[in-house]
Amino acid sequence: MxxxxxxxxxxxxxxxxxxxxxxxxxxxxxxxxxxxxxGNSNDIEASYLDSYDFSYEYMYSLIRNVNRIRDGYxxxxxxxxxxxIDENIYYNENYTEYYSYNNFxxxxxxxxxxxxTNEIFTNxxxxxxxxxxxxxxxxxxxxxxxxxNIDTTIENLNQDKIRYISLPYEGLxxxxxxxxxxxxxxxxxxxxxxxxxxxxxxxxxxxxSSFAExxxxxxxxxxxxxxxxxxxxxxxxxxxxxxTLNSLDKFSYELVIILFSCIFxxxxxxAATVISYVDISKNLLIYIIGLTYLGAYVSLAVMTVTxxxxxxxxxxxxxxxxxxxxxxxxxxxxKTSSKVLDKSASQKKIIILYIAFIFVxxxxxxxxxxxxxxxxxIVLWIWxxxxxLEYNKRLNEIKNALHEIYxxxxxxxxxxxxxxxTLKELATYVNDVSNGFNxxxxxxxxxxxLKTELITNVSHDIKTPLTSIINYVDLLKQENIQDEKVxxxxxxxxxxxxxxxxxxxxxxEASKASSGNVKLNIEEINLSELLKQVTGEFKDxxxxxxxxxxxxxxxxxxxxxxxxxxxxxxxxxxYSNVSKYALENTRVYITLLKTNDEIRLEIKNVSKDKLNITxxxxxxxxxxxxxxxxxxxxxxxLSIAKSLCELQDCKFDIEIDGDLFKAVLIWK
Numbered sequence: 001m002x003x004x005x006x007x008x009x010x011x012x013x014x015x016x017x018x019x020x021x022x023x024x025x026x027x028x029x030x031x032x033x034x035x036x037x038x039g040n041s042n043d044i045e046a047s048y049l050d051s052y053d054f055s056y057e058y059m060y061s062l063i064r065n066v067n068r069i070r071d072g073y074x075x076x077x078x079x080x081x082x083x084x085i086d087e088n089i090y091y092n093e094n095y096t097e098y099y100s101y102n103n104f105x106x107x108x109x110x111x112x113x114x115x116x117t118n119e120i121f122t123n124x125x126x127x128x129x130x131x132x133x134x135x136x137x138x139x140x141x142x143x144x145x146x147x148x149n150i151d152t153t154i155e156n157l158n159q160d161k162i163r164y165i166s167l168p169y170e171g172l173x174x175x176x177x178x179x180x181x182x183x184x185x186x187x188x189x190x191x192x193x194x195x196x197x198x199x200x201x202x203x204x205x206x207x208x209s210s211f212a213e214x215x216x217x218x219x220x221x222x223x224x225x226x227x228x229x230x231x232x233x234x235x236x237x238x239x240x241x242x243x244t245l246n247s248l249d250k251f252s253y254e255l256v257i258i259l260f261s262c263i264f265x266x267x268x269x270x271a272a273t274v275i276s277y278v279d280i281s282k283n284l285l286i287y288i289i290g291l292t293y294l295g296a297y298v299s300l301a302v303m304t305v306t307x308x309x310x311x312x313x314x315x316x317x318x319x320x321x322x323x324x325x326x327x328x329x330x331x332x333x334x335k336t337s338s339k340v341l342d343k344s345a346s347q348k349k350i351i352i353l354y355i356a357f358i359f360v361x362x363x364x365x366x367x368x369x370x371x372x373x374x375x376x377x378i379v380l381w382i383w384x385x386x387x388x389l390e391y392n393k394r395l396n397e398i399k400n401a402l403h404e405i406y407x408x409x410x411x412x413x414x415x416x417x418x419x420x421x422t423l424k425e426l427a428t429y430v431n432d433v434s435n436g437f438n439x440x441x442x443x444x445x446x447x448x449x450l451k452t453e454l455i456t457n458v459s460h461d462i463k464t465p466l467t468s469i470i471n472y473v474d475l476l477k478q479e480n481i482q483d484e485k486v487x488x489x490x491x492x493x494x495x496x497x498x499x500x501x502x503x504x505x506x507x508x509e510a511s512k513a514s515s516g517n518v519k520l521n522i523e524e525i526n527l528s529e530l531l532k533q534v535t536g537e538f539k540d541x542x543x544x545x546x547x548x549x550x551x552x553x554x555x556x557x558x559x560x561x562x563x564x565x566x567x568x569x570x571x572x573x574x575y576s577n578v579s580k581y582a583l584e585n586t587r588v589y590i591t592l593l594k595t596n597d598e599i600r601l602e603i604k605n606v607s608k609d610k611l612n613i614t615x616x617x618x619x620x621x622x623x624x625x626x627x628x629x630x631x632x633x634x635x636x637x638l639s640i641a642k643s644l645c646e647l648q649d650c651k652f653d654i655e656i657d658g659d660l661f662k663a664v665l666i667w668k
Contacts, residue, residue: 142183
């Protein structure tokens, strides 16, 4: 079930099928309604001409023309030709085509005679209107009103039935004083877009009513299943827990609804405008309606999906901008109220003083007409400003003291005698923190000193028996022992005892270096010569592993202020690290650079093992890049080098980039 729920392909198919099934349902319902109104598709014209809509539009157009003539809204061309009666009837330069966009009648011709003046108003061009009127009765659809009598082929507009047409006039009083002659040119009549769509829908099912009726329940069931599935699955994505919201779902809900509602209604308005008022071909009409249908569907789908997601994620109300504004205002009011209603002594004091200040200011303001009140008010303002500045000064002193403690200076002692109230409490707390900080530092230094002494003492105790072991091993090595196994045992004892001796020496040195318990003899030494010396001493070790040394030194000597013995130890540790852990058959780059600002020594090599460790971890004690620990080493070399560098004002750092290891020493 979870795979079905999280299937993106299934959701996309549902989104595609929804507009198709919905369109099928709409067309099926429309077909049944139009079938009842127009019958078979071949009888659309006859059904329309006999319909109430046609009769209403026909009569409404004539009434508008008569009313405009009566109101004097007339324009005349030569020979009394009337070119514009209805504001929605237009003609081209040749007076051959007329279009009415406000109704279904697109080719009505009329002649209206005003009886008292014998003026003729018409939308046809002719020199003999009497002959034209005589020929009106030769048309299939005509309506003539002469001397109060109606002669017509429109059944709904004959003398007996016209009273049942709902029109904005009483009886035929509107036409009093006029004779009206009109007809529809059926041969050239152009159907409106609505009738075109009606024809398309009726022809779509080929008069198969049973098929359309069967589609309705099927479409409803399919739509219901798809909608239920989408409501159940929306927001769930593969390999993700909970409801997944995209950037649109996190955007302001009101803005999303307003934007897509505008798109939705714009599509509806465009479709309605095209159907009612635009004269276009059938194919273009279908294309435009299809696009607006898809646009309306997409906008409606986006609004629905984002609403469901927000509801399921319980973020619906939180996504409202108005809710966020309300929440922000509420939180601010709550914070302000909590500050005002704070029952601490300092808060109460501030509120009381502020109220007293306002009260005194009001009284002095009311009695300002006296010179004394004016002087007292000025004094009050000056005194208030002084107290505020004094308070701010003491507060800055406490702030600066806290900053000193933050920067590592524990020797802070604020004078609390001149302070009162809350400021005195704060100053006391700062002094206590400073004392506690200082005590903690002293305890740490004491602990480090005891640790160093412990390591030194234990190392000394271990050295005594270890020296005996080494001496006896040396004596055994001098004996002429023929047994090969015994010789192998002696060799192992010699190797391990020497390694243990080196480990003890490194441990003691690391402890002294980290605690600063080292006596330095600072002097000027030639760093270039020191590098050449150490490089020569390690040549054999580098050659054993086929490491090529690329030593890049400046042409001039580079001198630094340092302890020669300990600087040698630093470089020796770094070279030893390279000889143990560098990848065989690779280059080792040793570069010494000198600029105006600093002296920089870089030692770079490629590690034979993966360096899945950070630089900080690698410089800790007993940490080695060789996790298997099959090489000799204590894991103290880099830690000793870093501590000794710091004692000699030298910055030591290492950088790791993949398998590239780089040690950097910098002197200012």
